[in-house]
Amino acid sequence: MSEETARLERIGVSSGWRSKAPVGLLAAAMAVYPWVDARLGLQTLGAMLPICLFVVLALGLNIVVGYAGLLDLGYAAFFAIGAYTAAFLTSPISPLPFRTDFWSAMIIGFFVAMLFGVILGAPTLRLRGDYLAIVTLAFGEIVPRVFLNLERWTGGSRGMNPIGRPHLFGVQFGPSDRIAWYYLILIVGALSVWAISRLHDSRLGRAWMAVREDEVAAASMGIDLVKTRLLAFAMGASFSGFAGSMFASLFQFVDPSQFEFSISILVLCMVILGGMGNMYGVIVGGIILASFDRILADRLTNWIHGVGKAIDWPLLLSIDLTNARMFIFGLALVLLMLFRPEGMLPSRQRQVRRDREGGAVAARLPRPVPTEHEAATEG
Amino acid sequence: MALLEVDRIHAFYGHIHAVKGVSLQVDQGEIVTLIGSNGAGKSTTLKTISGIIRPRQGRVLLAGEEISRLPPHTIVARGVGQAPEGRRIFPRMTVLENLEMGAFHRADRGDITADLERVFTLFPRLRERRTQAGGTLSGGEQQMLAIGRALMARPRILLLDEPSMGLAPVLVEQIFAIIQDINRQGTTILIVEQNALMALSVTQRGYVLQTGEVVLEGSAANLRQNELVRKAYLGESS
Numbered sequence: 001m002s003e004e005t006a007r008l009e010r011i012g013v014s015s016g017w018r019s020k021a022p023v024g025l026l027a028a029a030m031a032v033y034p035w036v037d038a039r040l041g042l043q044t045l046g047a048m049l050p051i052c053l054f055v056v057l058a059l060g061l062n063i064v065v066g067y068a069g070l071l072d073l074g075y076a077a078f079f080a081i082g083a084y085t086a087a088f089l090t091s092p093i094s095p096l097p098f099r100t101d102f103w104s105a106m107i108i109g110f111f112v113a114m115l116f117g118v119i120l121g122a123p124t125l126r127l128r129g130d131y132l133a134i135v136t137l138a139f140g141e142i143v144p145r146v147f148l149n150l151e152r153w154t155g156g157s158r159g160m161n162p163i164g165r166p167h168l169f170g171v172q173f174g175p176s177d178r179i180a181w182y183y184l185i186l187i188v189g190a191l192s193v194w195a196i197s198r199l200h201d202s203r204l205g206r207a208w209m210a211v212r213e214d215e216v217a218a219a220s221m222g223i224d225l226v227k228t229r230l231l232a233f234a235m236g237a238s239f240s241g242f243a244g245s246m247f248a249s250l251f252q253f254v255d256p257s258q259f260e261f262s263i264s265i266l267v268l269c270m271v272i273l274g275g276m277g278n279m280y281g282v283i284v285g286g287i288i289l290a291s292f293d294r295i296l297a298d299r300l301t302n303w304i305h306g307v308g309k310a311i312d313w314p315l316l317l318s319i320d321l322t323n324a325r326m327f328i329f330g331l332a333l334v335l336l337m338l339f340r341p342e343g344m345l346p347s348r349q350r351q352v353r354r355d356r357e358g359g360a361v362a363a364r365l366p367r368p369v370p371t372e373h374e375a376a377t378e379g
Numbered sequence: 380m381a382l383l384e385v386d387r388i389h390a391f392y393g394h395i396h397a398v399k400g401v402s403l404q405v406d407q408g409e410i411v412t413l414i415g416s417n418g419a420g421k422s423t424t425l426k427t428i429s430g431i432i433r434p435r436q437g438r439v440l441l442a443g444e445e446i447s448r449l450p451p452h453t454i455v456a457r458g459v460g461q462a463p464e465g466r467r468i469f470p471r472m473t474v475l476e477n478l479e480m481g482a483f484h485r486a487d488r489g490d491i492t493a494d495l496e497r498v499f500t501l502f503p504r505l506r507e508r509r510t511q512a513g514g515t516l517s518g519g520e521q522q523m524l525a526i527g528r529a530l531m532a533r534p535r536i537l538l539l540d541e542p543s544m545g546l547a548p549v550l551v552e553q554i555f556a557i558i559q560d561i562n563r564q565g566t567t568i569l570i571v572e573q574n575a576l577m578a579l580s581v582t583q584r585g586y587v588l589q590t591g592e593v594v595l596e597g598s599a600a601n602l603r604q605n606e607l608v609r610k611a612y613l614g615e616s617s
């Protein structure tokens with residue numbers, strides 16, 4: 001193989017239709033989904049909107065967890081920050097003396113979340129990796145609570161409503177304009193995919209990979225560890241931020257309970273389930289988990305209840321999958337770690353590791369990051 | 380003026396005083412070794428030079444400019460390249476990607492092909508294996524990759540920490556022959572070694588480190604004759 005083809009193959013250019021085909025298929029399926037939904041009378045388009053937004057969230061968290069190898073347990077906090085930023089900037093009940101349109105609010109939400117990412121990450125990323133997990137966990141608990149307690153401005157548990165809507169070439173984005181919303185989210189998602197794959201193949205993407213693989217070696221290659229990690233963390237946060245502002249506008253309502261710990265865990269599960277580091281794996285993982293969360297849990301429960309009534313078996317009537325969601329996610333994750341620890345569609349790098357270590361090993365969660373001091377003396 | 384000057388550095392791990400006032404110099408174009416038994420502080424000295432550990436006292440100068448307060452990535456950019464202890468190959472990147480990471484900090488991306496060629500000429504084995512994942516290479520191949528990767532940074536001075544570790548004797552000789560080649564091609568080198576005999580036979584000068592202090596220094600030939608070195612490091616029991 002010539003140098004050139006090796007290089008192209010490595011960055012995934014010449015790997016041909018084989019790897020491109022599933023991606024194209026997925027994109028086509030997503031594009032015609034509203035039509036299929038209407039034709040088959042599935043009535044799932046309303047649920048598809050948050051599902052797609054959660055996929056965008058998972059894509060953002062994948063930068064942090066999959067690319068840079070950092071464990072963020074409070075990702076929903078940035079989602080909340082984006083959502084409340086949109087609410088403050090566009091809602092008529094906002095305490096602010098001015099308002100903006102939705103698009104500005106979304107962009108501001110992006111930067112506000114990024115700013116909080118930097119504020120939180122800058123001191124923490126100098127410490128060990130498990131500190132980051134703890135700090136983000138705490139942050140994820142604190143943020144919704146702050147919104148809850150700032151009742152004078154946020155309405156506390158009553159939440160904020162209504163929230164500004166997007167305007168685009170005269171298209172309406174009201175609560176019932178599902179098709180318009182669907183394509184808007186799809187376009188935003190596609191732009192995110194494009195931006196993230198550019199990032200992944202960039203110099204910064206390389207640095208993330210190196211830091212994740214071996215930080216001492218990365219430092220000896222001239223990579224600034226703190227800056228590299230901080231960029232991943234802040235970029236992940238900003239994705240969560242603009243997804244949050246879309247979420248707020250879509251539902252026309254924000255309240256603190258929408259941003260609980262379980263949301264952070266759900267998004268983390270999407271990233272792990274799909275295959276940390278592989279963007280398409282994460283998309284598939286996100287669609288599966290979010291569909292279960294938003295559509296299947298409910299419908300399966302109804303179906304089981306129907307069966308229970310038909311065969312007159314009351315035990316079935318007591319089953320409620322929607323309440324057992326977290327249990328089912330946990331179970332799925334355990335099974336996955338046992339049988340396919342790199343996720344459904346592992347990134348190329350993780351596949352290599354699997355080959356080398358001979359299959360199922362421990363979970364591929366990010367390793368704790370040693371301090372500079374420890375890093376210095378490892379080995 | 381020496382290219383690298385280490386001036387009475389003290390390095391600590393918590394309360395452990397690992398390096399106690401070590402001074403050494405490496406001139407432009409030289410190849411110098413730092414030998415000593417396990418735990419003498421050799422790796423710590425290298426880590427202090429590359430900025431991974433901050434010296435509590437003392438200074439490190441590169442071509443007369445102090446680098447001991449700079450972060451590691453800046454020190455690399457100034458021209459101090461290293462193959463760290465334990466090789467530390469990126470296991471899931473290919474050989475080629477590992478080498479490209481070596482050139483990470485360089486702006487002149489265009490010239491990388493020339494340097495790749497140079498590394499592949501020094502280590503033909505790496506060329507054969509360039510699409511293989513780093514983590515699946517043999518120990519010797521990983522050592523070659525670690526040295527090659529450090530060369531990709533085009534360092535003014537190359538720090539090598541135990542390049543012979545875990546290698547078969549034939550391979551050790553081969554690696555040292557290549558290190559000499561690299562030096563002849565103009566790269567200044569500082570090697571840390573357990574294998575004192577080998578290190579002293581390819582280098583010009585050496586320093587002997589014992590419990591964090593330099594106890595001997597001199598030309599490689601003199602050190603080879605030295606009573607203490609012969610007893611302690613060359614395994615002679617006269």
Ligand SMILES: Nc1ncnc2c1ncn2[C@@H]1O[C@H](COP(=O)(O)OP(=O)(O)OP(=O)(O)O)[C@@H](O)[C@H]1O
Binds near residue numbers: 374392397418419422
């Ligand atoms: N992270 C650490 N924490 C505490 N002490 C350490 C640490 N790293 C090294 N040391 C101690 O510092 C001293 C010097 O260690 P160093 O790694 O520099 O030795 P070395 O000369 O490279 O030895 P070797 O030839 O075995 O690699 C040793 O006593 C070691 O135990």
Ligand SMILES: [Mg+2]
Binds near residue numbers: 421422423464
């Ligand atoms: Mg050592």
